[in-house]
Amino acid sequence: ILNVEQSPQSLxxxxxxxxxxxxxxxxxxxxxxxxxxxxxxxxxxxxxxxTLNGDEKKKGRISATxxxxxxxxxxxxxxxxxxxxxxxxxxxxxxxxxYFGTGTSLTVIP
Amino acid sequence: NAGVTQTPKFRVLKTGQSMTLxxxxxxxxxxxxxxxxxxxxxxxxxxxxxxxxTTAKGEVPDGYNVSRLxxxxxLLGLESAAPSQTSVxxxxxxxxxxxxxxxxxxxxxxx
Numbered sequence: 513i514l515n516v517e518q519s520p521q522s523l524x525x526x527x528x529x530x531x532x533x534x535x536x537x538x539x540x541x542x543x544x545x546x547x548x549x550x551x552x553x554x555x556x557x558x559x560x561x562x563t564l565n566g567d568e569k570k571k572g573r574i575s576a577t578x579x580x581x582x583x584x585x586x587x588x589x590x591x592x593x594x595x596x597x598x599x600x601x602x603x604x605x606x607x608x609x610x611y612f613g614t615g616t617s618l619t620v621i622p
Numbered sequence: 623n624a625g626v627t628q629t630p631k632f633r634v635l636k637t638g639q640s641m642t643l644x645x646x647x648x649x650x651x652x653x654x655x656x657x658x659x660x661x662x663x664x665x666x667x668x669x670x671x672x673x674x675x676t677t678a679k680g681e682v683p684d685g686y687n688v689s690r691l692x693x694x695x696x697l698l699g700l701e702s703a704a705p706s707q708t709s710v711x712x713x714x715x716x717x718x719x720x721x722x723x724x725x726x727x728x729x730x731x732x733x
Contacts, residue, residue, distance in 0.1 A: 544719050555712065556665075558721035601664070603722070608672045609680065610655055610714070610722065614664035 516604045518613035525592050526621050532588045533616040535602030539583035546603040547576055547587055550615065556601055559587075592620040624648050628713050628725035635703045635732045643698040643728050645713030651723075653716050654696040655680075656688060658709040659727075665712065671696055703732045 517536045525531050537545060544563045548556040560569040565580040573590045589596055599615040629644045645654065652673050657665040667680030671690040685707060687699045696715075700707060708731050716722040 546721060548722075555724035555726055556722075557724075561719065561721050563719060605719070608653065608678070609667065609670060610653070610716070611667060611681070612657075612665040614662070 516602060516611050516613040518600075518602060518616050520616060521614070522617040522619070524619045524621060527592060527594060529592050529620075530588065530590045531592055531618065532586050533600055533618075535585045535587070535613055537583050537585075537602070537604040538606075539581060541606060542580040542583075543605055543607065545578055545580075545585050546605070547585070548601040548603060548612075550599040550601055552598075559600075587616075589618070592618070594620045594622050596620050626713060626715055626723050626725040628711075628728050630728060631726065632729050633731070635700075635730065637703060637705060637732060639703050640699070640701050641703065641730075642700075643711055643713075643730075645696045645698070645715075645725055647694055647696075647715040647723070649715060649717070649723065650693070651715035651717045652693075654690065655714045655716075655722070656686070656696065656698045657712045657714065658682065659712060660709050668698065668711075703730075705732045708732045 547559040550556040560576045562578040567578040575588045578585045597620045599617045601615045603612045626647045655670045656668040666682045669688040674693040677688045689697045711728045713725040714722040
């Protein structure tokens with residue numbers, strides 16, 4: 513069992529604010545780091561799969577960076593909108609297993 | 623495109639009853655996973671499979687059994703349900719280093 517930690521646990525921001533969350537994972541034997549978006553009453557959906565140190569991925573207003581040497585990844589949301597309200601999960605697959613962090617719950621207040 | 627389908631979507635069991643949850647994927651993925659979601663606990667891995675005929679324990683396997691007789695199906699069994707197994711169960715599949723695809727979840731209540 514590996515320790516995948518996310519912070520903060522929850523976040524409330526005003527519409528238009530930019531925000532970011534952190535995912536920490538074991539830096540040894542790195543394979544990949546995934547980010548997922550999980551809306552209430554739905555299933556998690558993939559945002560990014562990151563495999564290389566220094567990787568930066570972007571999808572619209574959401575972007576992510578990866579530092580495999582120190583074991584962390586940041587997810588950024590620029591100009592948050594109410595539809596961004598969701599739980600954001602990171603996942604660390606050490607080989608065949610696939611562990612998730614406990615997530616960051618984001619609420620964007622109109 | 624069906625993707626990952628879980629059956630059933632809802633179920634209420636009495637303590638001691640048994641049941642099987644079915645996960646079916648049509649993407650020819652090798653890896654399949656069963657998770658449970660509890661408040662404040664995120665997704666916890668119950669069991670997983672790396673291919674047809676293989677299964678392995680995750681972080682919370684006690685009280686559950688699994689089988690992967692066909693590549694497209696991953697079954698999760700509860701032999702004697704307990705109230706502590708009240709949860710939402712998610713199945714996921716993936717291929718190689720690719721993203722995971724999730725089923726819609728099964729809400730199980732054990733009374």
